[in-house]
Amino acid sequence: MADQKTILIAEDSSVILNLTKKILELQKYKIISAKNGGEVLKQVESQPIDCVLMDINIPVKDGMECTREIRRNPDQRISRIPIIAITGNANNYSMEQFREAGVTDYLPKPLDFDALVRVVKQYIG
Structure with a gap:
């Protein structure tokens, strides 16, 4: 599939990572992962x-x-x-702080997998 979209999941919890990966693979997305902020930056620059x-x-390096x-690249x-923030403590951040950092959208934890699929499709089809 030449038009298969690639999603990078930056998540240090293997349980959340594996669930999220399975849900998105069922939607035919190619999934790669990073367990920390250093890996995220390497991944986005290498593919x-x-x-x-x-x-x-x-x-x-935290997600923000x-x-x-x-965004500075x-x-x-x-x-x-498109960067979709996922956080269990969204209350610690305002939408303004997310926007200032360059976050495209965000989803609260625990993840609602229907919302996850909907938001991903909204940005990358």
């Missing part, structure tokens, strides 16, 4: 990615810092990737 599901609380770095193919 074409259509969307990032970014856990805000990941080690090394990763998002800012992706001089390559527009990278800096314009």
Whole structure:
């Protein structure tokens, strides 16, 4: 499938990662993963990615810092990737802080998998 979309899931919980991966693979997306912010940045620079599901609380560099770095990338193919923040403590952040960091949209934890699929399709089809 030449038009298969690739989603990077940045998530340090293997349970959440595996569930999310299975749900999105059923929708025919190609899934790659990163367990920390350093891996996220390596992945987006090493291959074409259509969307990032970014856990805000990941080690090394948190999701907000990763998002800012992706947005500062001089390559527009990278800096314009839709980034969907996933967080269990969205109350710690305002929509304004998400927007300022460059987050495209966000989903609260525990993840509603129907909402996950809907939001992903909204940004990458």
